[in-house]
Amino acid sequence: MSSVAEPKAPPTNRRGLTVKEYGGLKSTLCVGCGHDVITRQITQAFYEMGVEPHRVAKMSGIGCSSKTTAYFVDKGHGFNAVHGRMPSIATGSALANPNLLYIGVSGDGDTASIGAGQFVHLLRRNLPMIYIVENNGVYGLTKGQFSATADLGSRLKTGVVNDLPAMDLCALAIELGCGYVARSFSGDMKQLLALIKGAIAHRGTALLDVISPCVTFNNH
Amino acid sequence: MDYDPGTTQDVTLHDGSHIRLRKLREDYDATDRMKALGLLHEGQVKQEFLTGLIYVDPSKKDFLSLLQLPESPLATIPDEKVRPPREALDQMMEELK
Numbered sequence: 134m135s136s137v138a139e140p141k142a143p144p145t146n147r148r149g150l151t152v153k154e155y156g157g158l159k160s161t162l163c164v165g166c167g168h169d170v171i172t173r174q175i176t177q178a179f180y181e182m183g184v185e186p187h188r189v190a191k192m193s194g195i196g197c198s199s200k201t202t203a204y205f206v207d208k209g210h211g212f213n214a215v216h217g218r219m220p221s222i223a224t225g226s227a228l229a230n231p232n233l234l235y236i237g238v239s240g241d242g243d244t245a246s247i248g249a250g251q252f253v254h255l256l257r258r259n260l261p262m263i264y265i266v267e268n269n270g271v272y273g274l275t276k277g278q279f280s281a282t283a284d285l286g287s288r289l290k291t292g293v294v295n296d297l298p299a300m301d302l303c304a305l306a307i308e309l310g311c312g313y314v315a316r317s318f319s320g321d322m323k324q325l326l327a328l329i330k331g332a333i334a335h336r337g338t339a340l341l342d343v344i345s346p347c348v349t350f351n352n353h
Numbered sequence: 354m355d356y357d358p359g360t361t362q363d364v365t366l367h368d369g370s371h372i373r374l375r376k377l378r379e380d381y382d383a384t385d386r387m388k389a390l391g392l393l394h395e396g397q398v399k400q401e402f403l404t405g406l407i408y409v410d411p412s413k414k415d416f417l418s419l420l421q422l423p424e425s426p427l428a429t430i431p432d433e434k435v436r437p438p439r440e441a442l443d444q445m446m447e448e449l450k
Contacts, residue, residue, distance in 0.1 A: 224416070227416070227417060228417070228420070228422065228427070229426060229427050229428055230426035230427070230428065231417045231422055231424065231426065232424070232425075232426060258416040258419075259413055259414070259415045259416050259419075260415065260416045260417075261415045261416070261417060284400075290368075299397075301393055301397060303393055303403075303407055303408075304390060304393045304394070306408075307386060307389055307390055307393075307407070307408050308390070310413065311408075312408075312409065312410040312411060312412075312413045313406075313408075313409050313410075313411075314389070314406075314407045314408040314409070315405065315406045315407055316402060316403060316404050316405070316407060317404050317405075318354070318364070318374050318402070318404060320354040320364065321354050321355065321356075321374075321404065322354075323355055324376070324404060324405065328405075328406060331406060331409075335409075335411065336411065336415055337411070337413055337414075337415040338415075344372070344374075344402055346364075346366050346367070346372070348367050
């Protein structure tokens with residue numbers, strides 16, 4: 134007589150939650166975009182660290198990267214701010230409710246160009262939040278214009294060459310007193326996961342500059 | 354992708370161009386601020402992206418501690434706790450006379 138094996142229950146974390154319970158909406162980014170890999174590592178890190186989903190506050194601005202907060206921890210809170218203005222919204226939220234775990238996902242345009250003024254004050258205030266920059270050197274949503282982190286000499290598909298020096302977000306963060314500064318690459322999942330977990334454990338601003346080249350507009 | 358600490362990894366992008374990543378060594382001291390800034394500058398000159406935990410200082414006070422905010426969310430604290438009583442305001446006015 135044959136027996137049918139019962140399906141194995143998926144593993145759970147210390148909160149008794151599966152990794153699926155840290156998921157979100159389906160991504161609408163370009164196929165192969167590194168931002169989706171970063172989203173998966175954020176999801177995995179929150180799961181492994183046993184963060185309670187209802188205690189997560191996801192903050193973002195405008196851009197491809199800023200869309201990604203919809204793709205993880207859909208049981209958390211969220212605010213999609215005006216372009217480059219996420220830091221002030223995050224600051225106000227953290228002052229009103231310090232019991233949430235704040236994570237901001239931004240891009241290099243949102244952070245280093247239009248949002249530079251807000252970003253530097255977030256760093257010097259040391260607001261307790263994880264701030265991930267999905268850095269591809271371009272404005273992907275508006276067809277790939279250079280951002281302030283584009284390498285000097287980078288060339289657009291149209292032939293335009295970037296004549297301006299790149300801003301180094303990590304150096305800027307250290308100068309302004311940020312207490313957790315890391316850089317990774319979207320394709321290095323092991324390193325990225327470890328750095329996000331470290332950022333969750335850090336009390337203060339944790340900046341992660343993640344190089345994530347744009348598959349459509351190619352710049353870096 | 355998985356490359357060893359202290360080594361570099363070249364990545365070919367979709368347009369055929371390259372970037373070079375350099376992973377920090379295992380014995381790197383991430384608490385040394387000047388070293389961190391020096392390495393970042395060196396990376397820029399060599400056109401490499403330094404990866405890993407570049408700098409950490411867990412001792413710095415965060416913004417909420419600096420402001421001495423209570424642990425309870427402000428929105429959940431009742432009026433009687435956040436609004437000074439009439440007597441306190443009267444006393445303040447007396448002191449300003």
